Amino acid sequence: xxxxxxxxxxxxxxxxxxxxxxxxxxxxxxxxxxxxxxxxxxxxxxxxxxxxxxxxxxxxxxxxxxxxxxxxxxxxxxxxxxxxxxxxxxxxxxxxxxxxxxxxxxxxxxxxxxxxxxxxxxxxxxxxxxxxxxxxxxxxxxxxxxxxxxxxxxxxxxxxxxxxxxxxxxxxxxxxxxxxxxxxxxxx
Amino acid sequence: xxxxxxxxxxxxxxxxxxxxxxxxxxxxxxxxxxxxxxxxxxxxxxxxxxxxxxxxxxxxxxxxxxxxxxxxxxxxxxxxxxxxxxxxxxxxxxxxxxxxxxxxxxxxxxxxxxxxxxxxxxxxxxxxxxxxxxxxxxxxxxxxxxxxxxxxxxxxxxxxxxxxxxxxxxxxxxxxxxxxxxxxxxxxxxxxxxxxxxxxxxxxxxxxxxxxxxxxxxxxxxxxxxxxxxxxxxxxxxxxxxxxxxxxxxxxxxxxxxxxxxxxxxxxxxxxxxxxxxxxxxxxxxxxxxxxxxxxxxxxxxxxxxxxxxxxxxxxxxxxxxxxxxxxxxxxxxxxxxxxxxxxxxxxxxxxxxxxxxxxxxxxxxxxxxxxxxxxxxxxxxxxxxxxxxxxxxx
Numbered sequence: 001x002x003x004x005x006x007x008x009x010x011x012x013x014x015x016x017x018x019x020x021x022x023x024x025x026x027x028x029x030x031x032x033x034x035x036x037x038x039x040x041x042x043x044x045x046x047x048x049x050x051x052x053x054x055x056x057x058x059x060x061x062x063x064x065x066x067x068x069x070x071x072x073x074x075x076x077x078x079x080x081x082x083x084x085x086x087x088x089x090x091x092x093x094x095x096x097x098x099x100x101x102x103x104x105x106x107x108x109x110x111x112x113x114x115x116x117x118x119x120x121x122x123x124x125x126x127x128x129x130x131x132x133x134x135x136x137x138x139x140x141x142x143x144x145x146x147x148x149x150x151x152x153x154x155x156x157x158x159x160x161x162x163x164x165x166x167x168x169x170x171x172x173x174x175x176x177x178x179x180x181x182x183x184x185x186x187x188x
Numbered sequence: 189x190x191x192x193x194x195x196x197x198x199x200x201x202x203x204x205x206x207x208x209x210x211x212x213x214x215x216x217x218x219x220x221x222x223x224x225x226x227x228x229x230x231x232x233x234x235x236x237x238x239x240x241x242x243x244x245x246x247x248x249x250x251x252x253x254x255x256x257x258x259x260x261x262x263x264x265x266x267x268x269x270x271x272x273x274x275x276x277x278x279x280x281x282x283x284x285x286x287x288x289x290x291x292x293x294x295x296x297x298x299x300x301x302x303x304x305x306x307x308x309x310x311x312x313x314x315x316x317x318x319x320x321x322x323x324x325x326x327x328x329x330x331x332x333x334x335x336x337x338x339x340x341x342x343x344x345x346x347x348x349x350x351x352x353x354x355x356x357x358x359x360x361x362x363x364x365x366x367x368x369x370x371x372x373x374x375x376x377x378x379x380x381x382x383x384x385x386x387x388x389x390x391x392x393x394x395x396x397x398x399x400x401x402x403x404x405x406x407x408x409x410x411x412x413x414x415x416x417x418x419x420x421x422x423x424x425x426x427x428x429x430x431x432x433x434x435x436x437x438x439x440x441x442x443x444x445x446x447x448x449x450x451x452x453x454x455x456x457x458x459x460x461x462x463x464x465x466x467x468x469x470x471x472x473x474x475x476x477x478x479x480x481x482x483x484x485x486x487x488x489x490x491x492x493x494x495x496x497x498x499x500x501x502x503x504x505x506x507x508x509x510x511x512x513x514x515x516x517x518x519x520x521x522x523x524x525x526x527x528x529x530x531x532x533x534x535x536x537x538x539x540x541x542x543x544x545x546x547x548x549x550x551x552x553x554x555x556x557x558x559x560x561x562x563x564x565x566x567x568x569x570x571x572x573x574x575x576x577x578x579x580x581x582x583x
């Protein structure tokens with residue numbers, strides 16, 4: 001089995017792709033993992049396509065290069081499917097998670113990726129439960145469903161730890177509920 | 189490093205945050221601040237620490253890096269433990285005072301997030317900024333990881349303040365790659381680190397009115413030369429004392445602080461030499477190629493000024509081929525690290541073959557397959573007298 005799990009997240013500037021990567025590694029480090037998280041360093045513009053990377057491993061991570069062959073790719077903004085090649089460098093056994101109302105089969109057709117594809121309506125869930133379009137938190141619930149290094153419990157605990165003092169009990173719970181629903185509703 | 193276990197005290201931090209944590213534990217008397225990408229999160233994090241009452245430092249907000257270094261020099265001459273931080277053009281702008289700080293023998297510690305100098309304007313990593321001041325009389329320490337950047341702040345401080353050194357020191361980390369990348373960082377116990385650096389008792393303080401001193405007087409043909417020679421001697425002392433302080437720090441951190449780290453070099457047929465984060469990338473490639481039976485190794489240089497010539501020659505004397513990875517150019521000359529390594533090997537009876545590589549200028553990514561190609565070039569004996577430019581169009 002591969003020693004390091006490598007994750008790439010596609011989003012648009014301002015959608016919280018960097019925060020999502022940060023959440024993933026914060027959760028993993030509490031489970032005793034070695035981690036890395038960093039964005040693709042380019043001009044940062046709101047709304048422009050951007051990528052962030054995360055690595056999780058049981059041993060020291062030595063390299064600092066960008067993730068070229070991701071094990072998991074998460075797409076926070078479905079409109080990116082027509083704009084960037086989200087499958088670049090993906091292998092046959094890689095996993096693609098997309099925030100969309102489409103079925104996984106449809107995403108396979110659109111991207112030409114034949115491996116495992118999961119879809120979840122993270123936007124719908126976030127509008128419904130959080131009250132605004134913040135798909136980056138719920139989509140992490142979908143990640144917990146398919147990635148052994150990240151658990152829903154760990155993510156929930158981290159969300160509580162980080163959000164409670166900032167946004168209060170009610171909104172924190174809404175974020176946790178959103179992750180749980182995405183976890184349960186992920187298709188694929 | 190392989191045997192390191194993740195402990196509960198490890199936190200996800202960027203290199204910038206880790207260095208700010210070192211500054212919190214050091215609690216300097218004065219920090220002059222001026223923002224510049226990618227250094228800004230260092231002072232930003234530290235300013236928050238001070239605002240939250242977790243450090244009692246006096247922050248001086250200045251209008252440029254030239255003023256930042258000037259204010260730091262003034263504070264240090266007064267007898268304060270004084271710091272600032274910068275990168276790239278900020279370091280270039282303060283260059284005049286950087287050189288003066290060293291000649292005034294002020295033990296200032298300055299974290300750097302290495303970034304390409306303009307032009308063309310660029311905000312990403314290379315080492316042109318600190319190579320530009322390599323002859324300024326500052327100690328230069330380079331860091332592979334956020335953890336090293338954090339720990340080497342303490343090494344730099346204690347070395348700079350040693351009475352036989354009294355030289356300023358910069359602690360370098362790769363801009364963005366390390367400064368903005370989140371990694372596991374272990375912050376050591378506050379009391380232990382405070383005890384390690386000790387209470388600052390300046391040797392010559394302007395505010396010590398019972399023992400008056402003059403800083404920055406005119407020295408023409410009469411004494412300028414002697415002052416320069418004293419800086420030369422202080423650097424020699426710094427080289428010796430670096431190892432002593434490193435050993436003391438090792439007892440706290442469990443990490444080694446030699447002039448350089450030797451990675452799989454014992455029976456290596458080809459060795460690549462690098463500084464800062466790329467050393468980690470090369471280690472990962474060494475691991476892969478070793479599994480395939482290829483005898484490759486890596487040398488990570490930690491101390492660039494003072495430069496450990498004799499020790500490097502000793503470490504490389506049995507290596508058949510050495511490749512040097514420079515992340516900076518010296519236009520019209522050999523790249524800076526390559527030039528120094530080649531200089532170090534001159535005294536050997538049997539000199540290794542050498543190859544110069546320049547990579548990553550202006551933040552150009554370096555990938556494992558490119559490092560593997562470089563190793564294979566050395567193993568296949570395809571060295572040339574020309575520098576190889578990795579990942580550069582048309583090269």
